[in-house]
Amino acid sequence: xxxxxxxxxxxxxxxxxxxxxxxxxxxxxxxxxxxxxxxVIVLSALFGSPDVKSVTLKSWSNADRxxxxxxxxxxxxxxSGTATYGAPYNNVAGSGQKxxxxxxxxLMGVHIPVNPSADFVINPLTTVTGQPALSxxxxxxxxxxxAQQAKWEKAYEDAVAKAKVVNNTLVxxxxxxxPVGVLIGELTSxxxxxxLDTSIINSSGFYSTDYTKSLLFVADSGYLANKGAAExxxxxxxxxxxxxxxxxxxxxxWLYTLWYQVPPFSTSWSANADALVxxxxxxxxALLFFVPxxxxxxxxxxxxxxxxxxxxxxxxxxx
Amino acid sequence: MFASISLALGAIFxxxxxxxxxxxxxxxxxxxxxxVIVLMVVTFFxxxxxxxxHKSGGKx
Numbered sequence: 437x438x439x440x441x442x443x444x445x446x447x448x449x450x451x452x453x454x455x456x457x458x459x460x461x462x463x464x465x466x467x468x469x470x471x472x473x474x475x476v477i478v479l480s481a482l483f484g485s486p487d488v489k490s491v492t493l494k495s496w497s498n499a500d501r502x503x504x505x506x507x508x509x510x511x512x513x514x515x516s517g518t519a520t521y522g523a524p525y526n527n528v529a530g531s532g533q534k535x536x537x538x539x540x541x542x543l544m545g546v547h548i549p550v551n552p553s554a555d556f557v558i559n560p561l562t563t564v565t566g567q568p569a570l571s572x573x574x575x576x577x578x579x580x581x582x583a584q585q586a587k588w589e590k591a592y593e594d595a596v597a598k599a600k601v602v603n604n605t606l607v608x609x610x611x612x613x614x615p616v617g618v619l620i621g622e623l624t625s626x627x628x629x630x631x632l633d634t635s636i637i638n639s640s641g642f643y644s645t646d647y648t649k650s651l652l653f654v655a656d657s658g659y660l661a662n663k664g665a666a667e668x669x670x671x672x673x674x675x676x677x678x679x680x681x682x683x684x685x686x687x688x689x690w691l692y693t694l695w696y697q698v699p700p701f702s703t704s705w706s707a708n709a710d711a712l713v714x715x716x717x718x719x720x721x722a723l724l725f726f727v728p729x730x731x732x733x734x735x736x737x738x739x740x741x742x743x744x745x746x747x748x749x750x751x752x753x754x755x
Numbered sequence: 756m757f758a759s760i761s762l763a764l765g766a767i768f769x770x771x772x773x774x775x776x777x778x779x780x781x782x783x784x785x786x787x788x789x790x791v792i793v794l795m796v797v798t799f800f801x802x803x804x805x806x807x808x809h810k811s812g813g814k815x
Contacts, residue, residue, distance in 0.1 A: 482767050668776060674783050682770040684787040697781050746803055 446734045454750075486680045491654055491663065493636070497627035500659045501606040502599045504627055507657045508620050509596055511552040513589035516656045518552050525550040525652070533711035540711065548648060556653050557623055560635040570622045573615035580614075588614040596620070604628075671696050671709075692717055 489495070497504040510516035522531025523541045525548055532539040558578075564570055577585060592613035599608040606624050608617060626632040633650055640646040654660050661670075669675035676693035679685030695701045695713045705712050728734050737743065744751045775786040 483770055484768075487771060666773075668774060668783070668785065677788060678774070678785055679787065680774070681772055682774050682785075682787055684791045685785065687788040687792050742803070749807070 445738060446728075446731075483683075486683045488667070488680045491660055492630075493627045493633045493650055493653060494630040496654055496657055496659050497624055497632075500657075501601050501604075501624055501628070502596065503657055503659045505596050505599060505606055505608070505620050505624055506593075507653070508557060508623050509589060509592050509616070510656065511556040511653065512558075512616070512619070513586065513593070514553060516552055518550060518652045518656055524548045533708040535708070535711050535715045550649060550652060552653070552656075555639065555649050556636065557619065559639060560626060560632055561619060561622060563635050564622065564626065564631075567622065569618055573618035573622075576615040577619060584614075588612070588616040592616040592620065672702075691720075 493504075507516065511519065514520070518525060520528055520531065522528035523546050524544060525546065527546055532542040558574070561570060561574055577588070580588070591611045592608070595609050595611040595613060595617075599606060601607065606621060608621070611617075623632065626635065636650045636653065637644055637647060639649065664670055664675070665673065667680050668678045669680075671693075674690075674693045674697065676696075677686050677689040692713065695716060696709060701709045701713055701716075723730070723733070770787075777784050777786060777789060
């Protein structure tokens, strides 16, 4: 590096010629720790913490059997949100958000394979024993052609739109839906008893703590979407920065969620908003990261002179 | 015992219930978040404006 480089006030510093005073940083760390710990204890005692019960397949199906059956038939016929999502869960032509011509999620490919029809409906029902009607319905459904299955599924979708709950039982109007009525009816019974939660979680292994599949199933429901919207957690409600009830959330995410609310992210770019907002935030993060190297931007602290306000005693009387 | 203590303490201010939100144009913010932001801004300006405690002397 040349020693004759011109002095740059944003890059170079003059050697300190003033007074020094001792400073105990260990003392500062200890005092800060004690103050923050006391604040945490006092605020926890005063306000507690959010206590919103988790939504499970059991709680959802008991709260809204019709919504559960409606979602279940969408999982079976492959029209649900998860079934049509694409990577990383499944291969769906044309899926995957893009930044320009690049779809990062498709570059990563399918690495958490989920087949909603099998994983959420058929496989859990297969674990049920001692129910001849269910076994027969399963065998009939599996033996049918895809075209026949699609006809039954469509007929059930039409019927379940008029379904009711009578005495805590799902009542679907009669229709030409073949074995699908038994399948979804039994799946609903499994869900209300809690057996479906166990079956789907255990499908990943006996000691599994992988809730991906049951969470995806619940996420496809109208029930969870309504609960989220009621708590102001949806994307168009600045949900990313909100907490539940009257607790503060993540206000530091204001900038990230802001872009979802304004054009073109909220209008013409909305189909790829997640990827585009992420990419835009990466650009802003890079700008922040490289501030010391960006002419003009790096001079703002010097121009704004806030440092002279902080160290006003030192700068008193100095130019 | 722990349950009864936490119940007694946690019930001093019950923040569960429907959240309160402020709408201003396309901006929507919870009162709780706004309060946290205001406290952060107040702390920031307090840190700048409250004078340092002076100690006499200094070593050169």
